[in-house]
Amino acid sequence: MLKFKGHLKIHRWWDGQLPLMMALVYFELSVSKHAPAVWYALLALVLFLVSSVGIASFGYLLNDYTDRDQDRQSGVHNLLARTRKRKIVIAFAAVILVSWAPWLALPYNPGILALIAFEYFLFIAYSVKPIRLKERGLPGSAADSLYGYAVPLTVALLLFAQICHNTVHWWQIVPVISWSFVLGLRHIFVHQLKDSAHDEVTGAQTSVTTLGWDRVFHALAYRVLPVECLLFATVLIALGVSNPLLPVGYLGYLAWSLYYHKRTSLWREANPWKLPINDRLLFTTVTLMSRFQRHWFPVLMLPALIVHAPVYLVFALVHFLLFENGFRPLFQYEIPEIKRIYRINRFGGTC
16 A cells, blocks of 8 residues: 555654644634634534545545656656556555544535635546646746645635634734735745756746746845735734734744844844845745744644633643654753853863
C-alpha cells in the first residue's frame, strides 16, 4: 500500500496551513455568545481536521499522479510512478471518502459545500490537462494560493462561525481572505524561485520561468510582501477588535525579534533593513511573518478562548500536543542565547 506520510506530504502543511486554520477556529469559539459544549466543539474540530487531511491529500496525490511522466524524465523521485494503478485508484477513493465522510456529521450550508467543491475544481484545473494551470504561469500561482490558503481558511472561518452561531462580519472575513491569498502567492513565488533551475530543465511554465527570475523576485520583494504586511496588519486589527491580545502580542513579538536580531546577527547590524536584499527578504518573510503566523497566531487566540469558557482549556492542551508553538524555541534557544551573549559581553571569554 502507499506510504501514507511520504505520498501525502503531511509535513508540508501540518505545521504550515493548519495552525492558521486553528487560529480562526479558536477565534470563532472565543467570540461566540453561547459557547457550544466542549465535547461537541472538540468533535467538530476532529472531524474538520480529518476532512482537511483528506482534501489536502487528494491535491498532493493528483499532483504527483499527473507529474509522473515529467518527473520520470527529469529524474525526480515520484513514488506514484512505480505504484500499480489499482493501488492508486484505492488511494484516491480513500482520500475522497475521508474528505467528505465527516460532513455527514458536520453542519454545513451551500456556501461551505461550494467552497469545498471549488477546492476540488482548483486541484483538477491546476494539475490535469488540457487546463493544467500549473504550467500557465501566473494563473497557476493564483490557483495554488487559492487552494492552499484562501479557500481552506475561509471554510474554517465559516464552519465554526456556523457551529457557534456567530455572524461573520465583512470587515473581518474580507481582510482574512485577501491576506491569505497574498500569503499563498508569497509562498508559491518563493518555492518557484528556489526550483527555477529544475523547472527550466523540465520545461515547466511557472511564473518564474515565464516572467524571469529577477522580475518575480522584484515583484515578491517590492509588491507582494509589502501588500502582505499591510493586509496582515489589517487582519490583526480586524480580529483584534474582539481579541486585543492578538495585535498587542504581535507588537511584543516584533520588538523581541528585532532585539534578538540585533544581539545575535552575524553582521552585528542593528538595523535589519540595511541588510542585503536577499537577507532582508528572508528576515521579513521567515522571522517577522511566517514564524509568528505558525507558532504564535493560534497561541494568542487561546487565552481569550479560555477566559470566555474555562472548560476550553482542553483545546490549548490539544494544540500544544499536535502543533509546534513559539514557546519551545523561545525558552529552549532564544532566551538562553541572549543570556549567553550577555555573559560574554559582561565577563569576556566564551560561555
